[in-house]
Amino acid sequence: MPSVAVPAAAPEPAPSFSPLYQQIRTLLLRGLQGGEWQPGQVIPSETELAARFGVSQGTVRKAIDELAAENVLVRRQGKGTFVATHAEQATQYRFLRLMPDAGGTPALQRRLLDCRRMRAPLEVARLLALKSGEAAVQVRRLLLAAEGAALRPVVLDDLWLPGGLFKGLTAERLQAWRGPMYRLFEAEFAVHMIRAEEKLRAVAALGDEAALLDVAPGTPLLSVERLSYTYGDRPVELRRGLYHTSAHHYRNELS
């Protein structure tokens, strides 16, 4: 008779069982979401977290393992575990899968075209989970690749951001910023993109798009619609990119 089997009132009724390390994972995410640890900073050591949460170091390790696999945390042997950031060279264009056909790394320049506040269009509001009529910031920009001596436009990006989160985002602010846009969002607006979903399709370049990308109207372009999420699966950016794929391609790995 190993178990006494008393069906006493369970303290956790419906959601039932969840492994300890998953609970620790949730606590870590809560700390990240609450800003207890900032992007680029170290979090406490595994031993310290284990003591704080009252579990063994191995359990904390498993929680961190998962977050590291999702690129939310980054382990560095001998140094500690860090909050992922879009600041570092290696992860600068973490979400950009565009590659030059010739090989090598992208090396793109930016050109800001527009930045304005507006009422979120219906579709944008729906995808960003905004109330109808809520404010949004729209940004339009070009990415250009050096081709010999000339600069050739390759990507035309249109972004929509929740106005409430991005108070004070202006063209001047964007213009002055050196570095990846997502880094600006982290540093100035405490918005940290941790994952994204993309929908790709082939479309024909329209008049104004064609002009900006310096292609003939009707040229096939790769349309990349991206919805980016922060902690808690909250959508915080809608981006529609048009990629001119004559000398570049979108790279993906499947397994």
Place this chain on the structure above:
Amino acid sequence: MPSVAVPAAAPEPAPSFSPLYQQIRTLLLRGLQGGEWQPGQVIPSETELAARFGVSQGTVRKAIDELAAENVLVRRQGKGTFVATHAEQATQYRFLRLMPDAGGTPALQRRLLDCRRMRAPLEVARLLALKSGEAAVQVRRLLLAAEGAALRPVVLDDLWLPGGLFKGLTAERLQAWRGPMYRLFEAEFAVHMIRAEEKLRAVAALGDEAALLDVAPGTPLLSVERLSYTYGDRPVELRRGLYHTSAHHYRNELS
């Protein structure tokens, strides 16, 4: 003087240190490559493998964890660990990222257009690491989606396979096969695709492609060039798909 610092001839000179669990991982991969365990079958239990390799169960577990993360193995609690296969419903179109805009699952029908043996074209030979002049099998087929009562072509696939591996692959064989093509490759030719790399771009439909996809010439199509690999990073399939993305899109997740 804790270390004696005798620069004796090291037993493992250059590649140096490799964790035990990585070595176990390699041994497991070797077993898979050698056909010791077939797709869909169970591999021995963690305890048994631990005994066989002379390590602890936890070390085997970590090796299996990695292979499971790469979709090479599949864990099933209470049942065992299985070799991944393209046979099961859930993983039937493991490498196909095409989704209907309306939502839901693809539900596509196939139509074989062509299957012939030929000398591998230069570019194909290069990508598949074939010797120049070596035989290749070329397959062309359509995928069609039900749209109301009608069937609309959505994908035009062109495949090239190494002739040496796919002896006896004929149009009749393909025609008669019910189920995913990758499952046929597993079952009849012992070729197991475990990962793939894709390059996407937008292109204009050419005359014959347009006709087959039932679109006007010049229509933008999503070109998906896929190189699939089996164990040991050996390329075994080159596939070029043209996706008509008016009612479907290519879905991707970033993190």
Place this chain on the structure above:
DNA sequence: GAGTGGTCTAGACCACCAC
């Protein structure tokens, strides 16, 4: 040399599955 993550072990117990 102190502190961090990385590896490895051994053993206990739980949840799921099949017989």
Place this chain on the structure above:
DNA sequence: TGGTGGTCTAGACCACTCA
């Protein structure tokens, strides 16, 4: 009821980093 993977622990030792 027995076997499987899943969780959790505790402790040892290694490799890397930095002062």
